Amino acid sequence: MIVTAIAMIAAAIPPVPEWNCDDPQVQQEMNWCANQEYLEADAALNAQWKKTAAVMKLRDENFESTSDDRPGYFDTLLAAQRAWLTYRDTHCRSEGYYARGGSLEPLLVATCKTELTEGRTAQLAALVEI
Structure with a gap:
């Protein structure tokens, strides 16, 4: 935890x-x-993820159904998040290609x-408000 805090300070x-x-x-x-703006947004996403994941796990614990064989709340959320991360990174790489190889690409x-x-982050927050 201390190493992570030092790394975040150094990155800023x-x-x-x-x-x-x-x-x-x-x-x-x-x-x-x-x-730096992205790193702040990512930190907020990770904080919200922990909250939303905890709520979904609680919903799984409280869900009682003998006829529903679909994945649980958390497993569904996790699959969606993994797919979203792939989408975000690939989509943004594509947007960067507008300036492919140039100094503007990272921006x-x-x-x-x-x-x-x-x-x-807003979507994850909305899931726990439902």
């Missing part, structure tokens, strides 16, 4: 001290800042992943 320190994500000036700075990928991740 810009490689160039003058970089400022409030007003990025060069492409590398923009790319780094976009990736396009990170921005796409941030948008989709924020949307998925």
Whole structure:
């Protein structure tokens, strides 16, 4: 846990001290800042995942059916999440290909992943509100 915390702090320190994500000036700075936004969105997704997964496991425990042989709440959620991760990463790689091989590509990928991740976080939150 301590190693993870240190890694997250180190990741948030810009490689160039003058970089400022409030007003990025060069492409590398923009790319780094976009990736920081993605990392924040991913951390929020992981926090929401834990909450939603716990609720789904509880629903599985409380579900009583002798005639329903479909997967449980959690197994269904897990399969969906795995498929979504594959979709997100592949789709965003495709969006990055607009600038394939160029310095803009990492920005396009990170921005796409941030948008989709924020949307998925909201979807996971909505599942526990139902």
